[in-house]
Amino acid sequence: MNGLETHNTNLCIVGSGPAAHTAAIYAARAELNPLLFEGWMANDIAPGGQLTTTTDVENFPGFPDGILGADLTDNFRRQSERFGAKIFTETVTKVDFSSKPFKLFTDSRAVIADAVILATGAVAKRLTFPGSGEGTGGFWNRGISACAVCDGAAPIFRGKPLAVIGGGDSAMEEASFLTKYGSKVSIIHRRDAFRASKIMQQRVFANPKIDVVWNSTVVEAYGDGERGGVLGGLKVKNVVTGDVEDLRVSGLFFAIGHEPATRFLGGAVELDSDGYVVTKAGTTETSVAGVFAAGDVQDKKYRQAVTAAGTG
Numbered sequence: 587m588n589g590l591e592t593h594n595t596n597l598c599i600v601g602s603g604p605a606a607h608t609a610a611i612y613a614a615r616a617e618l619n620p621l622l623f624e625g626w627m628a629n630d631i632a633p634g635g636q637l638t639t640t641t642d643v644e645n646f647p648g649f650p651d652g653i654l655g656a657d658l659t660d661n662f663r664r665q666s667e668r669f670g671a672k673i674f675t676e677t678v679t680k681v682d683f684s685s686k687p688f689k690l691f692t693d694s695r696a697v698i699a700d701a702v703i704l705a706t707g708a709v710a711k712r713l714t715f716p717g718s719g720e721g722t723g724g725f726w727n728r729g730i731s732a733c734a735v736c737d738g739a740a741p742i743f744r745g746k747p748l749a750v751i752g753g754g755d756s757a758m759e760e761a762s763f764l765t766k767y768g769s770k771v772s773i774i775h776r777r778d779a780f781r782a783s784k785i786m787q788q789r790v791f792a793n794p795k796i797d798v799v800w801n802s803t804v805v806e807a808y809g810d811g812e813r814g815g816v817l818g819g820l821k822v823k824n825v826v827t828g829d830v831e832d833l834r835v836s837g838l839f840f841a842i843g844h845e846p847a848t849r850f851l852g853g854a855v856e857l858d859s860d861g862y863v864v865t866k867a868g869t870t871e872t873s874v875a876g877v878f879a880a881g882d883v884q885d886k887k888y889r890q891a892v893t894a895a896g897t898g
């Protein structure tokens with residue numbers, strides 16, 4: 587097909603996280619000979635998906651001592667391969683679901699598939715400022731996280747002041763959740779009002795462990811002199827007055843939303859207003875019969891490895 591190497595398959599799986607690999611393990615064991623495209627830095631995430639961007643995963647059953655995210659995804663991949671799933675480290679850039687069999691394209695391959703499982707996940711949005719990154723001088727995964735539910739219970743946050751950036755329902759939920767662990771939680775919001783639902787706001791305002799830093803953005807994260815390379819605090823700028831204040835915290839959680847990886851679909855299946863694939867309630871069926879969606883690409887509520895694996 588147009589000079590591309592062409593493959594025919596019963597099932598093509600797009601993605602590389604727990605949803606994609608669970609689907610691959612089940613399909614391979616059912617002798618459907620699935621082809622899986624794990625992407626090559628698709629959405630700037632390594633093959634393996636979001637878990638490759640974190641350290642210890644402590645809430646995935648079967649690993650009582652926790653497991654590194656990268657090791658867990660390596661295990662998923664090995665298990666898929668063990669049962670014969672064929673894995674390509676390429677990103678699917680285009681699809682054609684207008685007729686059966688379905689067609690999918692990477693830069694070098696075309697796939698003709700009877701069925702498709704979309705498991706391309708989502709990306710937790712992050713902010714960039716001095717100290718927010720990885721490596722030397724940055725506190726990503728050393729105090730800064732984009733997932734309070736995943737990381738909030740870590741010992742470095744216990745009994746310490748914490749902060750959340752955001753103003754929507756997730757920010758309210760994450761701040762409330764973090765009060766179980768932190769000594770107090772500051773929500774930093776760039777406006778003078780939240781867009782979260784009223785009930786979520788009320789819960790936050792009624793919680794004595796939460797305070798709100800209105801009209802403010804974080805301009806810098808700095809380290810804790812005593813504890814080496816972990817987060818010690820933030821420089822927070824009031825966008826109205828221009829004043830910069832110091833906020834001592836041991837944890838900072840971005841709760842500014844996720845972006846589902848659905849652009850490459852070009853409208854081939856129905857998406858909701860936030861860009862997530864719409865599935866029929868209680869199933870993984872999309873608007874196109876024979877095309878299924880699993881994991882975070884169709885789930886903006888639970889967004890956990892175990893739920894992604896469950897739908898896969």
Ligand SMILES: Cc1cc2nc3c(=O)[nH]c(=O)nc-3n(C[C@H](O)[C@H](O)[C@H](O)COP(=O)(O)OP(=O)(O)OC[C@H]3O[C@@H](n4cnc5c(N)ncnc54)[C@H](O)[C@@H]3O)c2cc1C
Pocket residue numbers: 600601602603604605606623624625626627628629631632633634635636637639640642643644645646676677678679705706707708709710731732733736737847850880881882883889890891892894895
């Ligand atoms: C920092 C952080 C820490 C987390 N910690 C935990 C935790 O401790 N416990 C927990 O349960 N959950 C945790 N999560 C959430 C968990 O990682 C996700 O819920 C889960 O990984 C979602 O799995 P998924 O299969 O939907 O896909 P994802 O993990 O989102 O992976 C999908 C992957 O598919 C690939 N892809 C995307 N587009 C294409 C394409 N067009 N072609 C080919 N490949 C493509 C990319 O590599 C992409 O990353 C964490 C998330 C983050 C961001």
